[in-house]
Every structure is written in C-alpha cells, then in structure tokens.
Amino acid sequence: MEFKLESLKYQETAIQTIVKVLEGTVKNTFDNACFEGIRSNMSQLTLDEIQDNIKKILFENGISQEVAKLSTDKDICVEMETGTGKTLVYIKTIYELFKHYGFTKFIILVPSVAIRQNIIGTFKSFDKQLEDIYGFKPNAFEYDSKKLPKVTQFIEEQHPQVMIMTLASFNSEDKILNQAQREDLFNNIPFIEAIGKTNPIIIMDEPQEGMDTDNSIKQIAKLNPLFKLRYSATHKIIKNLLYRLTPYDSYKEGLVKKIEVLTVTEKNDEASLKIELTDIQIGKGDPKVKLKAWHLNNSSGKIDFKNTAWLKVGDNVGDKTNNPSYLNYKISQINKSLKTQKWTVSFSNGAEILEKQIAGSLENIWALQIEWLMHRHFTKSQKLLEKNIKCLSLIFIDRVANYMGETPLIKNLFVQKYKEIYPEYHGGKIPTAEEIQATQGYYFAQKASGEYADNEGGIKEQSKIYDLILKGKEELLTISNPVQFVFSHSALGVGWDNPNVFNIATLNNSYSEIKKRQEIGRGLRICVNQDGQRVYDALNVNENDRVNQLTVIPNETYETFVTQYQEEIKSVYGTANAGAGMSHSHKGISADEVNFKRNPSSEIDKAFKKYWTALARKTEYTMSFNEENLINDSVKRINKIEIPDFVIEASSFLINSIAEEGKNDTFQGSENVVQKSTFTPLDLIEEISENTGVSYNTLFKIISRLNNLDQLVKNPPRFIHETSIIIRDVELDEMIRGLDYQITGESYPFDFNDFIKNISNEAYVETPHKGVFDKMLVDSDVERKFSLEADTDVEVVCFLKLPTWYKIQTPIGPYEPDFGLVMKRKSLKTANESEFYFVIETKGTNDIHDKKALKESEIYKIRCAMKHFSKLGLDVHYKAPVKEYKYFKTQADSSISANM
Template structure:
C-alpha cells in the first residue's frame, strides 16, 4: 500500500497563511544567504512589514486581531484540529518556503519519540509524490548525537535541510550540542551556536508539551530561529494565530470522522465517577462526612479526601469538578438496621461506608465487549471497500496487560471469544489467532522493565516498527494486528487513519485530555490502495463509514462535560467543539425525529415555493481580456512602495542586576538598499501567482510606469500587483458571468427523517417550519429560525437541503434558508406571497472583509445572478446577520414590487 497525497483546500490555506507572512522577502541564494561557509535563512523585512503581512492573512482568514494575539515575537501559531493533517501541512510549508523564498534550514521540534517517528515516516511516505509536484526533495533526517556529520551537513548545505529532533536532545547544558570542549566542534564553537548561525525556521509540533517552560525557552533561543511555527490543536501559548481550523469546522466540513460516544455504564452505577465515603462525624451539630472524590488540582484530577461536608454542600463546587455538580448532599444518615453510615445526593444516588465505588473489572469487561462488537460490525461493513478496521485501547497501567496478573489481557481474550462465537455461528478462534490480532506499544526502561510513562523508551523492535514506522503495513488487511494497547505513549501525536474505535480502561478519569483522546482516530480512513474514502455530507448515520466510536470510562455526561470544558478553555465557548452522538450499550439515544408539518396552508405554500426554487442553472463566462489589462495597469501604477532599507538600532547594556538587564536606547539609522530583478522575473512571478498567460502579462507590464517603486523592493511590488490582478480577475469573472436554465429541477424528497444529534444542533420550529424541527449550524441560524417561527407574516420556511447546490466558477454553493412571506396590500386589501432565499453570516455587509472571506463574497455574488436567471420572483438576501435586518430588506423589496405594479 502507498498512502496517496490529496490536494485539500483547507490544508492549502493553512500552508499559504504562513508563506504570505514573508511576502516581499528577497529570495535567498548562494550569494546573499551564505556567510563564512554557513548557508543561512535571511529575511530583511522589517518588523512593521511582517506585522502588515500578518494582518493581511488575518483578514483573509476571518480572524480578528484580539483572537490572533498579535505579537512582535517571531512566533506564528497554526491551529488545526487533530486528524486534519497538520504534519503534512507543515511539511508542505517547508517545500513552499523554499520554493518562494529559498529558505533552506528547518528544524522540526517534537515532544516525544512517537511523534518524531511519525514525522520521519510522513516524509518517507510522501517524498516521491511531493518531488513530482515541486521538483526537489529536502534532506530530512533524525538528529543523532553519534552522527554529528549530519549536523555539519545541515549547517553547510545549500540544499534544503530538515532536522527532526526531540526537545530532550538539547534541553540541558551537558547535551552534546551544548558542549564547548570537544575535538569535533564546528569552527571551534558549540554545535548549537553553529546551528544558530543558520537562523533555522523551527517548526514546533505540539508546543504545549513542554516547549514553553523557562528552560525550554532558553534552550530554543540558542538556536536563534528566524521564526518559530507552532502547530497544535490545543495551544497553551497563543501568538500571531494566522490560521484556525476548529473542531466544529472540521466536523461540519466532513474533514474528520464523526464521533459516537458509546457508554457502558449502568444507570445509578456511580463507579464511573468514583466517590467513596471515607469518614463521618456525629457530634453536637448535624452529621458531617468526608468523601474521597476526583478533585481538580493544578490542572489535573487527583483522587483524594474532601474537607468535612454537610447537608446542602455541592460536591462539584467543593472538588472544582463539574462532573459532580449534580451531587448535592441531601442526607447524611446512620441506618438502625445495618449500623452503616450513608450519604444521599440530590440525583438519587446513595453511597454507603466501606462500599466499593464499583466493580472496576466489570466496567472494563463491558468496555472491551462493546469495543470488540463495534470492531466486528465495522470490519464486516468495510469488507467490500477494502478498508481495515483498527481499535485502540488505553489502559490504566502496563502491569494489567503484561504483568504477573494481566487482568485486561485476560478480559480481552474472554470477551473476544464471546463476540467471535456470536459472529461466527458458535465457532471459537484459535489461541494463535487471538495472539496475532493484538499489538501493544508501551514505554520501556533500558533495563527492560516496562514503565507507565514515556521515559527511557526502548520498545520491542517488531511492534515498534509496525506501530510507529509501518503505518502502511498496519493498514493492510493481510497484517493480522487489529487491536492496539497502549498506556500513554500513543496519547499525543500518533494516529492512524483507520482507527475506528477507542476505549479508555483507566481507574477513573482518562489521563489523556479528551481532544487528544478522540484525536487518535479522527483522520479520514483509507482503502487498500491508500486512497481516502469520504462519506457524502448528507449520508445517513447507518451508512456512514467514517465514524469513530469512543468508549470512555465515565458517563456520557462526564465525558461531554470534560470535552466541552477543554473547548471552552481554548475558544471561550463550547459551541466550537465537534458534535457528539451518544449510544448507551449499543442502543441509540438522543434520536431526534424531524416531521413534516401537516398544516395544509404551509404545505401548499411550500410546494408553490419549491416549484419556483427547484430550477437548476448552469453558467457561461465571457472574459474581457482588454478590460482586465487596462484596469490592472491603472491599479498597479498606483502602488507606492516604501524605500527598501536596512534598519540598524543600538541598545547599550548599562547595568545587570538581579531584576534583569537595564539598557539604554542609542537610536536607529536606516540605509537604502538595492534590489536586483529583471522584467522576465516579474512576468514569471506574476504568472505563477495569478494564472494569467505570459502574453497577457507582458501587455500589463508594458503599461507599468512606476518603475521607481518596483526597483525599491521587487518582491513586495509583485505581491501587491498579484493581489490587484487577482481581485480584478474575480470582478471581471462576475461581470461576464451569465446563468441560464438547464431545464432540470432539484428533486422533491422531503420525507420525515431521524438524526442522532446533540440538542444544540437543531431548533424547534413547530408553528411555521416545513419541518417541526430544523438543523442549525450556528447561533445566527438558530436565532433566525426561532424568530421566523414566531413571525405572523411568515407562511413557511425551511433550512434548504444539502443537495440544493448552486454551481459557481469557484465551487458549489449551498444557501441557508428558504422562506415564504405574506403581506396584505393596504390599497386593495388582497394578500400576496413573496419568496425569499437567505444566506446568514456574522455580518449584514457584503464588504465586511473581517467577517467574510473572498470566496464567500464571490459565491454570494454568483448566487445573485443564479436567482435572477430563474425567471420567477425569488428574492435573494445575503449576507444577513439579524432577522430584523432581513425584515427591513424584505419590506423594501415588497414595497418596490407593489409600487411597480
């Protein structure tokens, strides 16, 4: 198998978001970026120019400056939900940065051996496919202190170099890179100082994993990075956030698997959130009790005793654990019959002294049984498509799988035999088969003893090679391994596209954060040819292939609460998270039934509306090349470039105290620099950035008269000129866009349907909705639907189906709402129907560049022409933020129609 490279728009945007930060940089060559035999990354842009470039990227990506945390530090943050391919994104970014600017020195900094191996594997998997695209392959290698010749090559080579290293390899003064007394030094300086002279671009993979400690910051600074590019789904430190792909965006766009949370707890079984009654006190006052529970302390959960609690106390508040908020003490009592103390809670739970908080092995057994069931079901379902199903099991401690009493392994074998027999007419699997289907990856000390953390990793070679390096081999159906056991070593960074089931068999809360836990299996699956297999966006859940089943060791409510707390911590709202569906012991819960409104006036009005709306169109584009050329000349000649200068500034260290360094600012001087470029370079760069032919661009270039600005800074001039031409191209495209009816219609198939979705994904529309409920993707849609349902002038409305797609030159477009309004004429007293289609956005202004991307604006403009071409009175309103704004605009339209009549 060979995994296939795809061209994915969101990944391209993430790549270009970084590339555009350096727009205007003179391309590095041997002549201008090689000093004393060391090839460096050189960027002469001022801090202000970089800042303006960043602001431009933020505008394009719809990120406000406050969210982006603008900073003068040389850091860029790229936030991508786990499973959406951030490793491939930063690898492609390396290719693009060399292609555009000639940057040659890159260091990929990773927090663990597992991630390091994943990065090296990704380079190996895609190197030939990327070489076919870019025409070169960078030298990517793992830093090894025993092979310093590779570091020397990294420092000197003109060809792009990528060194992959863990933080641990240089984060203390005694590490080889930091040593100043060695016979093999580079130019008599420590290797870390020599690396610093290359000004590498450092790519920080999962920087929140220890890269922002005081010591790490100091050690990374020694590498003297030109820029640090931070890639993560869960940033702790945010600076210059230039790209953000939230869990919700990934989920909505079908870029990751859908998530099923399958819980295996019984009702009233409090084992899943583990509370124990440890002490009671019965003195003069009311009885009190101390409970052992999971407390939030220092950012993690600790199972320990509470202070004395009394009736009325809320355990969630006392432990700072939101999962216990339903546990308010209503009674502390000693039974006359048994003599035992008990604590009763507001949710009906009763906890007795010396009572075990649950039979942990029973919980594990159920988790494993349902994991195996899901595994078999999916394996059978995927057989025809050639998709191998993998399942991942996180365990509480390694000894429970490979110790003297391997409880979890024994439970797995027992449950596997049970489910296998059910699925195979009573047949039993052989011991050899059961042994072959299991793989495991745990940390191991040099002594050979297994550890519960990732220190001193030395895994058995065969399984290490398969799980960490042999991703493609693991994906082949002929390889027997289907179930992978781990403790924490695979908790961050490692993933596999065909992980379809994850179970967490821990003593209570998973030690892995929810987003990381889910992230091991979010990637879209692949078949035996290495091609990703996508589901249609409107596929029914029963037919869905890309569905990840998560079987946590807590209740669904607990799992969701913790997940949402993590989302809120990052985004300020729980709504940015992916939607979760809930299944309890395999039986669907939270099923939402959408029923057609049986009201005859609503049904009749809707059918009339749909008849007008359902007409399909196609388009032709007539492009006026002369207009494009003349407008481009006119706008490009307005470009005003600041002088191409070098800035020299002086700061004198006046005093070093315990409080820090006090310095004196000595002033700055600027020096004009010369840039070197030829007219052919100008045409070639513009062609690459606009897609126009050389012939057309020569005509544009001939009309350029502001040569003095061009020579000041050719790269900056080209950047501005290309942006101007692209905007004119799009304007000309809209101007020459002509929609026409095809004679076809969108089908009418609005039957009742059922969705397994969370409450926040729909809104009740019982009065005027075509259905009694409506799917919504945002708060703007939610409030629009709620208000429309209460408006007496609305006859009916609906969220347009996903198959109602309007063709445009830049991709298909799906408008949001269709709506029928009635209005009585004061003159005649007659009542008329008016048809509207609405696109909701976070703004009412189509020129609001902060709220709308370029592509959204042009799709809206294309849709305007589509609705004009229908030949019937369907009025398109876009963008719309508030319902009140829509009503105002609708009234203007209706009044205009009445006046014309």
C-alpha cells in the same frame, strides 16, 4: 498500501496563513542568503510589516486580536483538532515556504518518540506525491549525535533541509551540539551556534509538552529561529494564534469521526470496598487526607459514598465510616513519591491508593469493557470489510504489568472474552491460541532488566516490539496483517493515531491520566481503505450507514466522562460548546440528536411547492473574455500604485540588568535604512503569472505600458503583491462581464422529508410558525436573527434554509445560497393578494463592495448568482448580501413595488 494525498480547504487555509505572515519577503537565493559557507533563512520585513500581515490574516480567518493574543515575539500558533492532519499541514507549509520565499532551513521539535516517528512516517508516505506537485523533495532526517556530518550538511546545503529532533538533543550544556571543545566542530564553533546562524524556522509539535519551560526557552533561543511555528490542538501558551480549527468545527464539517461513548460503570455497588483519595492537607504537623468511602448511617440504615473527615496515620477507615467492611483498612503511611510527585496512602492490610485513584477490584468492569469492545469491533469489522477497510481497536490499560507481567490480568481477560465472543461472529469457529496471540499488538518496550515500560530508554533496547505499531502504519492498516487490537499504557496518548482506530477502551483504576481530548484523538481521523484513500460519510448519512464512528468505552459514567471533556474544552475556548458532540449509546436518542419535522400547514406546503418549481430550475454557464479590456483596466489601476521605501530597521536597547523577574532595558533609538532591490523582468512576469494565472504574453503587454516602475524598484515583492491583487480584481470583473447562464431544462427534485441531525443547541433555531421545517439550521448569529424575525413576520408565507445539495455552478466552484422565502402582499388598489419568491444570502454586511467583510470568492459567487437568478426571470428575486432582516424587507419592498 500508499496513503493518497488530498487537497482539503481547511488545511490549505492553515498553510497559507503561515505563508501570508511573511508576505513581502524577498525570495532567498544563494546570492542573498549565503554567508561564510552557511545557507540561512533571511527576511528583511520590519516588525511593523509583520504585524500588519498578521492583522490582515486575523481578519480573514475571523479571529479577534484578543483571542489571538497578539505578541511581538516571532511565535505563531496554529490550533488544529487532533485527527485533522496538522503534521501534513506543517510539512506542506515547509514546501510552500521554500516555493514562495526560498527558505531552506527547518527544524521540527518533538516531545516524544511517538511524534517523531509519526513525522518521519508522514514524510515517507507523501514524499513522492509532494515531489510531483512541487518539483523537489527536502532532505528530511532525524538528528543523531553519532551522525554529525548530517548536521554539517544541514548548515551548508542550498537544498531544503528538515531536521527532526527532540528537546533532549540539546537541552543541557553537556549535549554534543552545545560542546565547544571537540575535534569535529563546524568552523571552530559549537554546532548549536552554527545552526543558529542558519536562522531556522522551528516547527514545535505539541509545544505544551515541555517546550515552554524556562530551560527549554533558553535552549531554543540558541537556535536563533527566524520564526517559531507552534502546532497543537491544546495550546497552553498562546502567542499570535492565527488559525483555529475547533473540535466543534471539525465535528460539524465531518472532518473527524463521530463519537459514541459506551460507558461501563458499577451501579448500586454499596457492597464494594471502594476508597478514593480526594484531598491532602499539608501543614506544620503530619499530613492528613480525606478519603471517599461508603458510610453507614445506623439510624436510617442508608449507605452513602462520601468524603470522610481529615484522617491521619493510625486512623481506621472502618471506625470513621461506621462501616465494618473497612475495619482492616487502618492507615499505616501517608507519603509523597519523590519520583512521581504523587501522594500515596498505605493501609495495614497491604492495600495502597494513589491520588485520583479508586482502590477496589475492577476485574469485572474490565471484563465487561473488553466484552463490549469485542462486540463493537467484530460488528464493525464485518461491515467495514465490505468496503475494503480494516478495523482497529485501541486499549489503554492501568499498568504494563497487567498485560506483560507474571499474572497478566488484562491479557487473560482478553483471551477469555475473545474465545467466548469470536464464534458468535464467525459461524461458530473456535479461534486457536496462535490466532488470538496474532491479533494483539502492543506498544511496550522491554528493558535489559526484563521490566516492560513505555519510555524512550526501553524503546531503544527493544525496538522490534513497537515497530509495527509506531512505524508501520500502512502495514498495520493492511487487511492481511493479523493485528487488530493495540494495547498501550500511556505513550500512545499524544502524537500517535491511526485512521482506522474505530474503538477505544480505557481500562483504568483511576481518572484517566490521558486527557479526554488526547484519548479520543487517537481515533478521530477519517478512515482509509486498502487503496489508501479516505472514506467520508455524507453529512446527512443515516446512523446505520455511517462508516466513521469512534466508540469510546471508559469505566466511568457518561456524565463524568463528558463533564471532564467539556471542562477541557472550556479551559481552552471559554465555552464547552466548542467541543465535538457525543452520543450515549445506552439512550434511544442522545441529547444532541435533533428531529427536523415538516410544518403540517397546508398553506405552507402549497406555497412552498409552487416556490420550489420556480427555484429548482438548473442552469449552465458560458464565458467569453476580452483580453484588451483586461490589459487596459489593469494598466490604468497599476499605474496608481505607490510603494513606501523598502527599509531595514535597526533598533538599539541598553540592557541595564537581568534578573529572575526579567530584564531591565532602555531604548536607545532606531533607524530605518533604505535598501536597493534587484530584480529581472522575467522574475516580475513569472511571479505575477503564478499569482494570477494570466499568461506571460498578456503580462508583457501590461508591464510594457506601466509608467511607475520606480515604485517597483523600491520593494519588488510588495509591488508584485499589489499588482497581483489588481489583476485578479480586473480578471473577475471581466469574467462576470462575459458570463452568461442558460436554463438547461432540468430541475432539482422536490425532496424535503423529516430528518435527524446530530448537532448542538447553538446550530439551530425553532421556527414553528413560518418555517417549512419546525427548526432551522444556522451557521452564524446573522442567520439566527434572520430566522427568528422571518418566523414572526406576518407577510412571510414560509421560508427555509436551502439544502446543501442545492448548488449554482460558477467558474470558481459551486455556490450554495442561504435562505429561500415566500412573501405575500395585498394590493390596496385591486385587493388581490400575490406571492413573491426570494433567495437570500446572509453575510456580515449589506454592501457587496465591502472587501473587509467579504472574501474575493464570496463577492464573485454572489455576482454569478445574480446572473443565474436573473435568467430564471421575475419569478425569483435574489438579495445578497444581507446582514439584517430589516434591510431585506427594504429590498423586498423595492422588488415587490416594481412588480405590482
């Protein structure tokens, strides 16, 4: 199997966000970026120029400066929900940065082996396809202290180099990269210093995993990065957040699987001996704890699971809860582990309980979780096999010993349930022991001592155990490979995922150590078939036909699971609404399933059918292009360009002292030194052609007629950038001028039935009065306000949010207008009442020339739509852009007056 590379709009936006940060940088070459045998990344942009670029990007991406947390540090945060392809995004960003600026030195920092292997696997999966696109393949390798010649190559090479390394490679002074006394030094300096001279661009994958400690910051600073690009779904430290793809956006746009939460919890379990450690008190005396346990009330006979008072060593839980079932639970020790830093309470009967852990038998719960997992797994497997898709299930367990130990409780439960359930889905066939064993894979490594663990030390000693899970993603996805169930403790919680994980069960005896977003994230990625192609669902797909659905099976209540997930979302985004919607499989209709019903009014139905007859007519377009107009207009506008001097800023700070609380310094002044730039006419033509798509021949004609080439010499990259913008504008104007639409004779069908959407409350508004449906889908506050005002306007007969399948074809792709609306107006002269038809495009502005509020492509599509609706005749009036409903009414009045 080979994964197929896709061009996804949201990924391209994330990639170009980074490229635009360095817009204006002179392209690196051997001549300007090579010193003393070291090829470096060089950029002469001043801090002000970088900040200007960043502010433009924030505006384009719709992120406020407050949310972005603007900083002068050369750190850029890119936030992408797990499962949306951030690894591929930053790999393609490497290609783009070399293509645009000639940068050749990149270091990818990773916190774990799982993430490192995922990156290496991604490079291998897509290197041929990326080479076909970009015409080169970077030298990507993992750092190995025993292979220093590769580091030397990294430092010297002119070809793009990508070194993948963990912080542990250089996070202490005794590491080989930091050693100053070696025979194999690079030019008699430590390798870390030589790497620093290359000014690498550092890509930090999951930086919240230990990359922001004081020591890590100090060690990373030695690498002297040109920029640090920070990629994560769950940033803890935010600096210059320039791109954000939230869980809600990912979910809404169908970029990840839908989530089903299938909960397995005890009900009415007063007879169980559950105990939970909820609080610890540390003071002058011995530590005390509060335990949650079943309390018996003698007077009422009721029993409640609640907190005890503060307890100390020697206290008997049975006495404190008045529950004789706990009389064998006398506290013998309250201790904090030096190794794990977790508190433990030990009892006289040998039982122990950790922080956030429940003591008690969970065997029955685990058995039921495994049972439900298998039912979901086999049901999905049969359905997916018809589509050539393999189904995988992931099982997180509480302790490795419960799968690999002498008494592997969880493994035994798995075997037992597999024997019971398999025949139900396979015509009564009984699986053999060999078949059951073959279907299991696991991510545990065995140490020399025989102990199994999820750590790097163990992995190095027995790599074969995890190779299939960690490295063989394509092989694991092959239907012929027997492994279908993957077991892990915690190491697959970050950095590992697989597109065909359709079920996740968490067999814990505690609140999951893995964060909910990480836990869910292992299976969020859109699935692939045996050809390596992603298989998407339509946004309005029926529940029974959906392919991309992840089932999560935790051993806690649905409310507890969702509350914890929402708290994680809220801590990052300030609102729980940014998270993915979830459905609870034990309810008929989830809280997020919304029914949209047609308005029963006969007046609305009649008016809407007539309106749709006029609106539904399809068109096709033809284009003509006048090259001379393009040349003349471009020359006229380009000759007005004025470029500020190209400078290098030199600044001086006197450091008076450095202490733990920070440095104390005094600004000594700065100077800007004007620089000379070199270029060739071919470079100029080549760059502009690449940015605009205009032929070399036409560009030669434009350049030959320019009289301000002295502005070009000041700063060629900036001149090229501004020139490209002008030519693209002129191109669009010329295309519109030569664009013509013709009615084809075909029409969109009248296909408007009741439907159900799985969405949040923020994604729709109630429109019971004038809506074609009783609810209206909305994507913004502008649409929300428009819908509410239209629904109460006495002159409106009916309106609706136009379906996504209603598209107008344009030269730069299909366009989907927002609203359709029918308005009635009575003539004062004749007393006759007429209906008028409108199509409305809502935006954050009423001015089509407002380039701050509208993207270039939005303006172009609106202008194309004007020609389309004009061709439909006077029946349909198109109003765009519209910010407020009041403004629309003003525009509507104008159209109605002209036609009455």
